[in-house]
Amino acid sequence: MSQRRLLHRYYFFGLDGLVHAYVGLRLVPDLDAFPGLGAALAIVLVLSAILIPTSMLARRRSAGPGLRAAMWLGLLCMGLFSSLLVLTLLRDVVLAAASALALFLPAWQPGGLAGASAEFVLAAACFMSVAGFVGARRVARVTTVDIPVAGLPPALEGFTIAQISDIHVGPTIRESYVRRIVETVNGLRADMVAITGDLVDGSVPDLAQHVRPLGGLSSRHGTFFVTGNHEYYAGAHAWVEALRGLGMRVLLNEHAVVRHAGHAIVIAGITDFSAHQFDPAHRSDPQRAIAGAPADAAVKVVLAHQPRSAALTAPAGFDLQLSGHTHGGQFLPWNFLVPLQQPYVQGLHREQRMWVYINRGTGYWGPPMRFGVPSEITLLRLVRDDKVTRPHSKEHP
Template sequence: MLAVLGFVAVLALTTGLIHLYLWKRLVRDTTHPGRWRRVGGIAALVLALLVPATLLGTQAGLYWLAWPGYLWLAVMFYLLVVLVVLEVPMLVTRLVLRRRLAAAEPTTAAPEPVLVAAAEPTTAAPEPGLVGAAGPPEPPAAGAVTAAGHDPGRRLLLARGAAIFAGLTATGITGYGVRTALGPPRLDRVQIPLAKLPRSMDGLRIATVSDIHLGPLRGRAHTERIVAAINRLDADLVAVVGDLVDGSVAELGPAAAPLRDLRSRYGNFFVTGNHEYYSGVEEWVQEVDRLGLRVLQNQRQEIRARGGVLDVAGVNDLDATGTTGLAAGPDFAAALGDRDPSRPVVLLAHQPLAAVEAAHYGVDLQLSGHTHGGQVVPFNLVVRLAQPVVSGLGEVDGTKVYVTNGAGFWGPPVRVGAEPQISLVELRSA
């Protein structure tokens, strides 16, 4: 819970700064002082508070906050991205307009000398246009250039155009992302050669799924659809590589129950992800085991199939490092240290980063999730800074790493550039 509160605090500060920027670009720059600017300011404040309120509220069971809060989080993200991208062309456009206005400004001619008559004073009113004529100055016409070289009318029009473009783009991308995230998971088939795999085991198939994320926005129907899709694959093994839930067994036990219907020839396996540690990992380990999945907690299982032998190992999530008991952190030595090195081994580990340590134990293949494939472009670029592989097949120090995009989502019900996915990994003898 402390980890969640810390995350919410950081997110609240970040979203506060983001909403300040959005207020400047979408409200202050597009309105005159007065009623509408005040309304926009209040709306920005309410939306800024909605994000941390949603995260805390859903933890407390206020699930009605989930849809408006998470949808706004997605729209906010894409508003920020589009407006930041527009900063450069907007700046260039303002500079070009300023130069054109300055070039079009008429030059002031030097005054002609005026002859002054001698002697007698006159009381006649001066003629218009003569030096010394009285009268107030003419007010500047609408659209006139100010002393600073700006045209307020054109600047306002430019700001409103950018705001409309950003709003339409952000809502359009979010709508597409919602449709993708709530749609059926795509099947990804991949063949991976393993040098140690016996020829008799060539073609062994492992159905791999991660990041199902049962929670306030996804329930039992989501699990049923995933189970049905996996069962259609007629796989030899099933691997569920973490982040099954975002909530307790009491809240989500019925939603996870369809997992008991998973079918495979040689076994169904599960390893913990970081979100299990936010949701009561001890209870979930027992619940998943009760549903018929073998939970590999720093353990290894020998698979004898087709006249060959394969080791399937699993480690607890990296985020549990330093903990003990049933919720203990990863222990690669316990899972891999005393195995027969002539056998191929497939390691189930939630985070791709685990491959850095797994490579020291000669792991042939690691199956992971966690990244969601980035979930929303361009966030995938940020994920690359933390994980060695974001999506698909890669390699870390000689260990092959396959990362599936996940079948669910976390936070906003949005996926852009990373469809939900179930993967069928086919092992081939090299």
């Protein structure tokens, strides 16, 4: 292991310990109303401080049952601790404001606020973790979205694309989870399927078995795939070959032409926005992806993992970009941080003359937790723009 990598690991463990200590010192002393509650939280925080870095460091190793169990526990702790940390920070802001107010209003004293707020933080964090776990582990719901296309031939009215994204097959998302996604997608009977990256969180030898059900995806024109940033963390070249072996059309800055009802539809795909950092030959290139496309194509669709690729794909002449990457924020506090990196977080948006749709993610990354941001399988329908006054989407239970 390089000295630099070892140093980063020390920093990670140190920061992990510090933030856990902060939460413990701020909450445990004020949980005296219920005997044993503070001690129980202290034990949970110590275990969390150990299990979270353990689960992160073990993610890229072949895991037996014991290590997988530790990874599960660590990722569950990550979800719970994330909520505890955010709520503890907010609690400290409230307590500071209450103390400042007491200076100006001596008659008003916030007695009991420290204990009540500590209990609230613990209860709210537990509720968010349980609700988030249920939200993450259920099969993604189908969201139907109409995409108005100028000059769409009547024969292409209702052409459907089933989009899945950011499944993150890995420590907690395995074969059975993937199989349920496939069953739901196949039930849509879409004209084609698009997978917009971040399919895996691990190597081909570790996860090939759990990705294999995706070979059963069924549609009229087949399944198209583009790489996300996590494919490059996990060995993109090996995954490209493995997915081609499952019958997917992997688009690396290239396009395919689908003939439907006598009309041409261009399906292009670009490599991830950051791919060149891992392989200069994989630099994302929308112009290359559309080069040589038929001039008479009725619709031009591009699959691009990150929404911020839209600034480059729109000038290339595409009508629609399908993206993922953001997970819609997934849970607090990330839903507030994603907009700092990406121009769009979820749903349908306009970039110049091109529509951009961002799938919230069909799985999840890291902790099995989705709070307030449900996972999604998208069914996109092409419609003539003169039939739609305002694009809309509908989520099905």
